[in-house]
Amino acid sequence: MNVPTFIRATGVVLGLACVTSPAMARGDETPPDSICTVLGTAARYVGTTVTVRGVATSEGKVTTLADAQCKSGVALSIDEGNSHKRDVSSFRRVISGKNARADATVFGRFKSTGDATAPYVIDVYSVRDVVEVPADGT
Incomplete structure (x- = not known):
């Protein structure tokens, strides 16, 4: 894997982590x-x-x-x-x-x-x- 592909893949993974983390955090909340x-x-x-x-x-x-x-x-x-x-x-x-x-x-x-x-x-x-x-x- 060359460096530009690695950087692009890392960016995609980080972007997905940022997008899904609020949803995951809300999923951990205890329902009232x-x-x-x-x-x-x-x-x-x-x-x-x-x-x-x-x-x-x-x-x-x-x-x-x-x-x-x-x-x-x-x-x-x-x-x-x-x-x-x-x-x-x-x-x-x-x-x-x-x-x-x-x-x-x-x-x-x-x-x-x-x-x-x-x-x-x-x-x-x-x-x-x-x-x-x-x-x-x-």
């Missing part, structure tokens, strides 16, 4: 669990990192991620360090308006609070696939 599943078997998830999808709302300083199928929700806690991340700050802006809601996938640590009213919380590390939900729910 439902909030119903996580809360239904909460003891199994306490202290672990979860990826859940639901509808987020914010009332005052309390942000909740809920699922209408089981009519359950879990509080979201966003610490100061993670609140400056682009995805998290964008998420907070979307749900900060009055009656604002957003369908979102949340990634974070699932913890027990010891509070009977809100027994669990997710410490949010990142948020993706945020879609604003109109106030009328359509």
